[in-house]
Amino acid sequence: MSPPTPMQVLSRVRGWLRGPHVPILLILTMLSLNYMTHRRLGRWWSFPIQTWNMYSYKTGVRKQVYFRRFLAYHADGRVTQTNMRNPLRFIVRPYRVDAGVDRNKPRLLTDALRVMRTTKAGADLVGLGWEGREWNYARMTLAEHLANVPPVESFRVMVLPPRQAGQQTSPPAGTNLVKNGDFQSWDGGSGFPTEWGFDAHPNLGMGADLDGPERAVVMAGSMQNIQSLRQEMTVPTAPPGTTRVVHVEARAHTRSGRATLVLSVSKDGGDAIDVETEPAPPDDQWHRIELNHTLAADSGDTKLMLRLDARGDVFFDDVWLSVTGP
Numbered sequence: 001m002s003p004p005t006p007m008q009v010l011s012r013v014r015g016w017l018r019g020p021h022v023p024i025l026l027i028l029t030m031l032s033l034n035y036m037t038h039r040r041l042g043r044w045w046s047f048p049i050q051t052w053n054m055y056s057y058k059t060g061v062r063k064q065v066y067f068r069r070f071l072a073y074h075a076d077g078r079v080t081q082t083n084m085r086n087p088l089r090f091i092v093r094p095y096r097v098d099a100g101v102d103r104n105k106p107r108l109l110t111d112a113l114r115v116m117r118t119t120k121a122g123a124d125l126v127g128l129g130w131e132g133r134e135w136n137y138a139r140m141t142l143a144e145h146l147a148n149v150p151p152v153e154s155f156r157v158m159v160l161p162p163r164q165a166g167q168q169t170s171p172p173a174g175t176n177l178v179k180n181g182d183f184q185s186w187d188g189g190s191g192f193p194t195e196w197g198f199d200a201h202p203n204l205g206m207g208a209d210l211d212g213p214e215r216a217v218v219m220a221g222s223m224q225n226i227q228s229l230r231q232e233m234t235v236p237t238a239p240p241g242t243t244r245v246v247h248v249e250a251r252a253h254t255r256s257g258r259a260t261l262v263l264s265v266s267k268d269g270g271d272a273i274d275v276e277t278e279p280a281p282p283d284d285q286w287h288r289i290e291l292n293h294t295l296a297a298d299s300g301d302t303k304l305m306l307r308l309d310a311r312g313d314v315f316f317d318d319v320w321l322s323v324t325g326p
């Protein structure tokens, strides 16, 4: 037998490569790599290949649960969780109540509160709240979370305290520069009053006359976390040698803490300086609080910032700012 020619060797190698040997060899290599404990194959290479790509680390599991709940505010100060089942049986389906919350939070809560107050169990209700929460279940129990962690989002509708007779006074002279100062316009999605600016985690709500159209804003601040609503307006330069008077007033109703009306002034883009503040008496009655500030003639435009600050539960309504002078 003569030795094979180079052409014969080549065709034999080709035939071997075409057969099942190569896939079998690859699979055997992978299986042995899989079952051996040595993972590093030289300087750069390792096995299994998952360590080469984005699967090398497991995605962290967020140990947080987002949930929402509804709160019933009772006349004696108690706050309890409610699912509004009594008497709104149809609303307890989560998709129904969440659709209502997404569409118009103030309206859903106002209507639900009105109906719940007609029942025996809900006769003492003075408010209905919604809150969204993020509970880290690895760190604390649900009871600890509810006791110590504030909600991420919240909104409430509270029954508007009635105005005492004789408190309806005519509006002051001049033009009101405050937009939505009577708090009759609300954004359905967020549940907050339009035209007003507020802090990152506002603890705001609507004061609603359940039988009429009257609305006010209710704010629940604390000593550590003052709640503020604010609005800015610009007064053009006064003629030389003249002065202008800024008149600000609002109605406030509070039984705890302090409601404060604050006027800040900044000139030519400078920092705002609180020039006047006026607190409301905490006696559970409506009060008109007001302040006046004289603007001297100046070279530039004056920016006014009106702020409503709340420590404790406060209703505000009928906010007015007018400027008189040339």
Ligand SMILES: [Ca+2]
Pocket (backbone or CB within 6 Å): 182, 183, 184, 214, 215, 216, 317, 318
């Ligand atoms: Ca109003």
